[in-house]
Amino acid sequence: MARPLHKFSAAEIRNAHPGKHSDGGGLWLYKQDADHAKWVFRFTVHGRRREMGLGAYPSVTLAQARDKAKAGRALIEAGKDPIKDRERKRREEARQMHLLQDVALDAFESRKAELKGDGMAGRWFSPLEIHVLPKLGKVPVSELDQRDIRDTLAPIWHSKADTARKAMNRLSICMRHAAALGLEVDLQATDKARALLGKQRHKAQSIPALPWQEVPAFYQSLDEGSPTHLALRLLILTAVRSKAVRFLHLDQIEGDVWTVPAENMKGRRDATSDFRVPLSSEALTVIEQAKPFARDGSLFPGARKGVISDMTMSNLMKRRGMEARPHGFRSSFRDWVAEATSTPHDVAETALGHTVGGKVERAYRRTDFLDQRRHLSQSWSAYVSSREETNEAKV
Structure with missing residues (x-):
């Protein structure tokens, strides 16, 4: 015999005394007092008796509670547990509600090992x-x-x-990361955004560089013996980036x-890929001249703390009144190598710290051409300091 449903009217529920009241079909009202009551759905599934809260009364009305109980009975008839089904839906909703800021941070964390210095400089995330x-x-x-x-x-x-x-590339990575987490995302959103934005008009400009023929005159003008002058001299002589010079430790x-x-x-990015720089006799002289300014091992300390700034x-x-900037001396050096020497391409590029060849080629070629670069560095130093030993670097 079917259990009776809908035993109560809305008025009867409202005026019910404290206690447990069955509306039929597993729907119960647990009433503590006039101001506190809740709906409960009682059911048996897979041989287990269970209770599932359906919300507080009167926030959840009698009609709404009956609808929820009806949906629960339908799940039971389909062999499903209403409580587990609700938990599953909540998990799905939670996945759908992952915010971009959370996904972006998670994507960043998962890629730190691939980034230089574990991404501490912030350039990937910024x-x-x-x-x-x-x-x-x-x-x-x-x-x-x-x-x-x-x-x-x-x-x-x-x-x-x-x-x-x-920013667009990082956002694309975040979207793919979200998809890998099992979230429903539009993986084509960034490509479609690019189509809407159109082709970029801006063209990247190279950092101005001093022609290599003019480098000796500038180098010799750095004659004050100050940390700034000495740092610039060493930067020119070694053709490294300014960060390497500024953070040089004895x-x-x-x-x-x-x-x-x-x-x-x-x-x-590889923690083991330190870069060896051969120091010419001129570079060693500059280092000796800078040692009296050293602080806590840093050869070019800042005025108060840290190291000398790039802007200095x-x-x-x-x-x-020069348009050229410190980073441009790398181009000056590379042009001198190309126009004034017969240095092999791989040696010249390695001298700048550039990666040469594909992954497989690099796996078999382990050399960093240190001996060849030592001769090249000596010739460049002799040229810029006007003590040129030969007209062409011997490498």
Whole structure:
């Protein structure tokens, strides 16, 4: 015999005394007093007696509670547990509600091992942090579409093209990461946003460099013996990036070889890929002249703390009315190598710390051409200091 349903009217429920009241079909009202009551669905599934809360009364009305109980009975008839089914739905909803800012941080954490210095410099995450997350960070990734992305990056798409491109690429990685987490996302959203934004007008400009023929005159003008002058001299002589010079520590030098830690070398992600720099006699002289300024082992300390800033060297050149900047001396050196020497391409590129050849080729070729680069460095130093030993580097 079927159990009777809908035993009570709304008025009877409202006026019911404290206790447990069955409406039929497993729906019960547990009433503590006039102000506190809750709906409960009692059922048996897979041989287990269970109770599932359906909400507080009167926030959940009698009609709503009956609808919930009816849905529960339908699940039982289908062989499902209503409690487990509700938990599953909640998990799915939680997955759908993952915010972009959470996914972006998780994606960043999972990729730290691939990044130089475990991404501590912030260059991977900063395009997202500055240009994307302030607007879209609290949006569930499942709701992100190409229009959201277009509207967010449109203000910088042409004016800061390189930054916008990086932000778009990072966002694409985040979307793929979300999909790997099992979230429902539109993996084509970034590609469609690019189509909406159109081709970027901005063209990247190279950092101005001093023609190699003019480097000796500038080098010799750095004659004050100050930390700034000496740092610039060493930067020119070694053709490394300014960070390597600024963070030079005396324990990195052994004999005539300076080993630059991987974290100070752009693009060297492997923790073991430190970079050996051969030091010419002129470079060793500069280092000796700088030692009296050293503090806590740092050869070029800042005025108060830390190390000399990148802007210190740039500002010196700016005050002299020069368009060229410190980083440009790498180009000056490379042009001199190409035009004034017969140095093999791989040796010249390795001298700049560039990766040469594909992954397989590098796996078999372990040399960093240190001996050849030592001769090249000596010839370049002789040239810029006007004590040229030969007209062509012997490598």
